[in-house]
Amino acid sequence: MGFTELHLHLEGTVDRETVRMLDPLATREEVDRVWGFSDFGGFLDCFKFTARRLRGPADYALVTRRMIESLAKQGISYAEVTIGAGVVQWLGYDFDSVWRAIREAQREVQKTIPVEVWWNLDAIRQLGADHVMEIARLTAKYVGDGVVSFGVGGDEVRGRASEFRAAYQYARDAGLRLTAHAGETDGPESVRSALDIGAERIGHGIRAVEDADLLRRLREERIPLEVCITSNVRTGAVPSLAAHPVRQLVDAGVIVTLNTDDPGMFGCDLAGEFRIAAEVFGLSAAELAQIRRNAEEFRFGHR
């Protein structure tokens, strides 16, 4: 049984080599500069740089193929992958054409590479409640066609989860599972707000460590955190690797999973995240095995 990856963005799997396939005019120097970010703003610039080079369905198909090949190389046998449906729309593409290209690429590559892949579509928090509802309605159309969940990402500070209650209710009624990025750049209140609208897993959630009541709630409601250590260091969500709270979260009895988030941009892989957890934070073999079981237990996709 390979690794289970629950928090991974399709756009974030684009590495320097892939982006130069998407845009042969991008020079190595330019790409190195964009990929050399050290804070959240720089990371968002890298993400936007990449998104602008996804110039329609064929490009999405290319990155899907390369992503599944990379998952297999990392020893991952199951992945839930987020597509920025809000981003696709923001770029002005017809989502359905992009989706059909992604699914076709997935079917093609899975003939030879047996990685199980399910999809999460997400909306952009700071674009507001109407946008999030629109993406929830869009996501609902793909239930039964490989999409298992709906979520929000983007700027936590400018888009409180409580604004998206109706969208989350709509998605749940449509048969979707619910996730939300929260507690990454904003504090415990953001995580609480995501739980209040029904999020069943929290993307990151690391700042829950600041609030004992919230830790208790996560434990009691059995809400897993999708922890992405290297991501948090590269975006500056934590001031240093040593300051990452993964050890405290495990010790607090919260259900932790380990994930890569945007491996093409952060230069990480899933086995490496487990190595860091062991070598830097002293997680035991038994704790790491439990983290792997957590991901298997709390996955949304089932064949």
Ligand SMILES: [Zn+2]
């Ligand atoms: Zn993420």
